[in-house]
Amino acid sequence: MKKDGLLNGPAVNDAGVKIIHKDKSHKCNACTLNKRDIPACVSTCPSSALLFGSRQEMLKIADERVLELKKVFPDAGVYGKNEFGGLGVLTVLRDRPEKYGLPQNVKAVDLAAAESIKDIYALLDAFTMGFPFMKRYAYKISRSFGSHKEV
16 A cells, blocks of 8 residues: 555555545445445445336336325425436435425436537647636637537
8 A cells, every 4th residue: 555645645555546535525436446236335235225226126116115205205206217317326305306405307418519518628628728717718618619508
């Protein structure tokens, strides 16, 4: 294991993966490091709150859970069913999504347009010399060239 310190940079393990530090938000990478059929968080969840399976299977389970919850929580619903054109992660909520700060009635993202904007920005970013105000300007220009229509 390499040392952690101000002069040596963040600690990394032998595989070159940055070690997670306390009080920092991070995305779990356990499943990419250890190939498995079921994610580690799902197999070890003590309350069985996390499930893993096909989207259709998960939608069926989520809809059944919502029917059960609606007896006590009339505004219960499944978040991710239609938002952004259907998310890969579904969440059963006891209340409306806006109560949790989640966007509602969001349309799908046009991936072709997003890719064209990204490519134009990457080209323009090479000329910004790392100045934040120039990077923002390059992004605005790339959005005007890209076809960023809502779906």
